[in-house]
Amino acid sequence: MTKERVGSIIFLVFGIYGLVLSLQLPMGSWSEPGAGPFPLMVSILLCLSGVKMFFSEQGTVAIDWRTICKQQQTPFQIVVLTAVFIAALDRLGYLLTSTLYLFTLLFWVSRYKVWISVVIAVSIGIGSWYVFAKLLATPLPEGWLKF
Amino acid sequence: MDVINSLYHGFATAITIQNLYLAFLGCLWGTVVGVLPGIGPVAGITLLIPATYGMDATGAIIMMAGIYYGAMYGGSTTSILMNIPGESASVITCLDGYQMTLKGRGGAALFIAAFGSWVGGTLSVCGLMLMAPLLAGFAMKFGPPEMFSIYLVAFILLSSLGTDFFKTMPMVLLGLLLATIGMDPLTGVLRFTHGAKHLYDGLGFVPIAMGAFGMGEILSSTQESTVGREVHKVKIREMLPTRAEMRASLGPITRGSGIGFFVGLLPGSAHIVSSFLSYLVEKRLADRPEEFGHGRIEGVAGPETANNAAAGSAMIPFLSLGIPTGPPAAVMMIALLIHGIRPGPLFITEQPDVFWGLVASMYIGNVILLILNLPLVGLFINLLRVPFRILFPIVLLICLVGTYTVNLDTFELIVLLCAGILGYIFRSCGLEIAALVLAIILGPGAEIAFRQSLMRSGGSFAIFFQSPIAMTLIAVSGSLLAWNMYRSFSKKPASG
Numbered sequence: 219m220t221k222e223r224v225g226s227i228i229f230l231v232f233g234i235y236g237l238v239l240s241l242q243l244p245m246g247s248w249s250e251p252g253a254g255p256f257p258l259m260v261s262i263l264l265c266l267s268g269v270k271m272f273f274s275e276q277g278t279v280a281i282d283w284r285t286i287c288k289q290q291q292t293p294f295q296i297v298v299l300t301a302v303f304i305a306a307l308d309r310l311g312y313l314l315t316s317t318l319y320l321f322t323l324l325f326w327v328s329r330y331k332v333w334i335s336v337v338i339a340v341s342i343g344i345g346s347w348y349v350f351a352k353l354l355a356t357p358l359p360e361g362w363l364k365f
Numbered sequence: 366m367d368v369i370n371s372l373y374h375g376f377a378t379a380i381t382i383q384n385l386y387l388a389f390l391g392c393l394w395g396t397v398v399g400v401l402p403g404i405g406p407v408a409g410i411t412l413l414i415p416a417t418y419g420m421d422a423t424g425a426i427i428m429m430a431g432i433y434y435g436a437m438y439g440g441s442t443t444s445i446l447m448n449i450p451g452e453s454a455s456v457i458t459c460l461d462g463y464q465m466t467l468k469g470r471g472g473a474a475l476f477i478a479a480f481g482s483w484v485g486g487t488l489s490v491c492g493l494m495l496m497a498p499l500l501a502g503f504a505m506k507f508g509p510p511e512m513f514s515i516y517l518v519a520f521i522l523l524s525s526l527g528t529d530f531f532k533t534m535p536m537v538l539l540g541l542l543l544a545t546i547g548m549d550p551l552t553g554v555l556r557f558t559h560g561a562k563h564l565y566d567g568l569g570f571v572p573i574a575m576g577a578f579g580m581g582e583i584l585s586s587t588q589e590s591t592v593g594r595e596v597h598k599v600k601i602r603e604m605l606p607t608r609a610e611m612r613a614s615l616g617p618i619t620r621g622s623g624i625g626f627f628v629g630l631l632p633g634s635a636h637i638v639s640s641f642l643s644y645l646v647e648k649r650l651a652d653r654p655e656e657f658g659h660g661r662i663e664g665v666a667g668p669e670t671a672n673n674a675a676a677g678s679a680m681i682p683f684l685s686l687g688i689p690t691g692p693p694a695a696v697m698m699i700a701l702l703i704h705g706i707r708p709g710p711l712f713i714t715e716q717p718d719v720f721w722g723l724v725a726s727m728y729i730g731n732v733i734l735l736i737l738n739l740p741l742v743g744l745f746i747n748l749l750r751v752p753f754r755i756l757f758p759i760v761l762l763i764c765l766v767g768t769y770t771v772n773l774d775t776f777e778l779i780v781l782l783c784a785g786i787l788g789y790i791f792r793s794c795g796l797e798i799a800a801l802v803l804a805i806i807l808g809p810g811a812e813i814a815f816r817q818s819l820m821r822s823g824g825s826f827a828i829f830f831q832s833p834i835a836m837t838l839i840a841v842s843g844s845l846l847a848w849n850m851y852r853s854f855s856k857k858p859a860s861g
Contacts, residue, residue, distance in 0.1 A: 222532065225794040229535040236542045239557055246552075248824030253549035253556055256812045260541045267535035274531065293584040293789060296761070297782070300580075303765065304778045312766070320758050327587075328754035342759055346766060354419060356770045 222271055229268035236261030295327045311361025312351070317343035368494060375721025379729055384427055387420070388726045391428035392733045395435020399455075400443055401756065406436035407578045407692040407799075412760065414571060414700050415767035422704040423719045427726040429700055433693045434486055434676040434727070437636060438734045441478040441669050442742055446471055455672070456637075457644045461657060461664030473606035474665050479738045481618045481670035486731040488622045489629065489677025493684075494724045497713060501685035504710035509817035510828050514838035516811035519688050521845045522631060523800045530849035533797045540804025541811070543568060550809065551816060563776040570699040572768045573805055576781035577798050578692060579764040581788025583757045610662045617647050617667035624667075625674025630681060631690065639675040640668035677727065684708050684720060688807065692799045695806050703771070 240261055246252030303319040310318075320339035324330045330338075350356045378384065398409030410432050417425035440455030445462035458478065465474040507515070520541075524534040546557045547567030558564040606614070621643045628639040647667040648657045657664050682688050687709030689695040701708060706716055713720045768781045788798050822828035830836045 221794040225532070225535075225791065225796050228790070229539060232539055232542060236557075243556060244552070244554060248819060249822075250824075251816045251819055253552050253554040256815065257542060257545040257556060260538050260545070264535060264538040264542060267531065267538060270531055271535060292587040296584060296587070297786060300761065300765070300782055300785075304775055304782065307769075307775055307778070316762055316766070320762060323758035323761070324755070328752075328758065330754070338755065342762065346762060350415070350766055350770060354415070354770070356415075357773060358766070358769075 222274060226268045226271035229264055229271065233261050233264035233268055237265060292327060296323070299323060299327070307361075308359050309361055312358035313343060313347045314361065316346060368498070371717065371721045372494060372725060374717070375723075375725035378423060378718050378722035379427065379725035384424055384722065384726060385729070387424045387428040388431050388730050389733055391431020392435040392438075392730050392737060395432035395437075396439035396442075396734070396737060398432065399436035399439020399441075401751075406433050407574075407696055408582055408760070409436060410693055410696045410700075411571075411574050411579050412763050412767060414575075414696070414703070415770045417700050418703070418770065422701060422706045422716070423722045425700050425704060426697060426719060426723050427730075429697045430680070430723060430727060431730045431733075433697070434482075434673055434730065435734055437486075437669075437673045437676050438479065438482050438738050440672075441482070441665075442475065442738065445474045445478065445665070446742075455640070455669075457640050457668045458665055460644070461659070461661050464658070464660035465662070465665065468660050470610075470660065470662075473610055474662070475742060476606055476739065477610065477614050477662055477666050478669040479735055481614065481621060481666045482673040483731050483735045484618050485622045485625055485670035485672075485674035486677055486734075487728060489626050489674040490724060490727040490731070492626050493677055493680055493727070494721075497681050497685040497720070500681060501710045501713045504686055507710065507834065508832070509814045509821065510832050510835040511838070513811060513814035513818055514829065514835040514842070515686065515688065516807060516814060517842045518838050518845070519690070519807060520804065520811070521842050521849070522690075523803055525845070525849055528795070530853045532795070533800050536791070536796055536798070536800040537804040540801040541808040543573075543801075544805045544808025545812070550813060563774065567809075568780055568805070569771070569777055570702070570806060571771045572777045572780040573784045573802060574696050574699060575764045575768045576784025577788035577802050578696070580761065580781065580785030581792060581798060583761060584785060584789040585792045586753065587757065606662070613662050614666035616650075617643070617663045618670045620646060620650075621667040621670030622674045625671035625676075626678045628671070629675030629678030629690075636672040636675045636679070636691075639671040643667035643671035673731075680723075684712055684723075685710065687712070687810070689803065692802065695799075695803050698806060 236257055240254050240258035243254030243257070244252035245254045245258075299319060299322055303315055306315045306318075317339050320342055321335050324335035324338055325332060328335075347358065351358045379388070394413065395406065395409060398406055410429050413428065413432065417428065420428070437455075441458050441462065444455040444458040446466055448459050448463040462471075462474045462478070465471055520537050523537050524530050544567070546564055548555055548565050555565065621639075624643045624646065625636075625639040628642060629636070631638075644657075644664060644667060647661075647663045648654045651657060651661065651663060676693075679691055679694055682690050683694040683698065685708075687698075687707060689698045698708060706712070706719065764781065765778055768777050769775065771777060791798050791801070818828050819826075828835075829839055
């Protein structure tokens, strides 16, 4: 498996998805094209491109999965924490969620000491809340705790 | 005379306390973004989109343009003093700029880089103010067939962004497919929404841009080494170049202005391509090319001039045709759309205050940057002492809250997260994410133009060949496609 093939598989997945769903859309006529023809054409071209890329021999470097997996720890942590942030935002409110998010990123991902992470997280959390909620008058979620 | 009068009114618009402040803020933030590795001009512009909500459109685009060309200035500082390119267009400046620093001529390199950037940026703005109205006037004659033909040329050029045409073309196609999500603009039919009301208006440009360029870049940057490097200090009095260095720089600055201006008109990462091209030209023309890479002033003057010239001319197709040719222009387009302004052939005539205000502010901004970058170089260098491990959580939070403020909807954050993950995966696979995002922005216009053309012609594709403009552009597309196919198929397969 090479990087190009991973990319081509992604393209094929999207292409097939688009192809199947486009066929269910109204096609209209040539003089009045409906909603279906454009995504259908694009999906077909995407599938063909994906196939071409899958079988391409140029610039292929085999993936070392062990190395790749080892390198994904930090990105994985960030993605998980961001997902938790999104899920908690409406429930806990922006101020608490952003502070906890920053603290966890600084402590768990960036590996700073607890007190450094707390100081930075609290100051940036409150600072960003002030900028967006007060200065820019953006209604940020308050959550159950109402702050 | 008309141009002079318009420019005069543009200066009247730009020289207000608020707009001068925004130009300064944009230039300052752009320089900071240019200095800091890991945050490019696109992420820098994207992060400030929420800050533009309370501004008028003129102020918003003045600030964003300032960030763009400010980043070009800022990137050279760390390239020269630390051998760290602050942003991609300054990679080539490391080759000779850092060598000059090691020889004790870092100050002169900084001066020439700033001076060349000012010349390139200013000349490019002159080109912008002369060419954009002409191009827009010409484009007023365009109907749907001509517009679709332009989009076709743009998509083929976008596909040439990456190292391999057939690796980048699927990114463009994927972007076009993602652009169809939501309600069909012509018939109102829902496409690919699966009943989710949040998707009725499509995916949204802001979460896509924030995710792909902001979060995706951070996820990729976390894997790079953040080992500290030596910072060479430069005193103000050491900044003046010698007469010989100034004489040697004049030719590269002149050529770099021209190269950057014309390359900037093309879709793609023009500021990066222009700096590489300028370096190659200067090396080819040099009396002793073997000295390049060992501290030749020409190796700094040409590329730094070219990348700033490209940043200015990239505005021409964006403002006059409504086609952003690179990620920074794409993000600026998003900001203008949020303000209800659509760049294109009618933009200059309907929004003259915005256009001429922007042109005037670019003249002013180039002067501001010349003043900022030389005396404050020490301050900007100290920014590099802030570890990336502290910066990236703050940048992520700004991406998230900035995206949330668009529609006050957490669904947009889910789109941001998905775009960030996809952006990271695509970057890891060596695929050009900018092509995807640009195609998402251009896709709806292309589809509408295509379908309107067929409606006009009663279903006949001959309409694309009946107009001389459309036929010419389709011929250009065909030639570009054939050329790229030939280049791709004639490449030798990699061994091993």
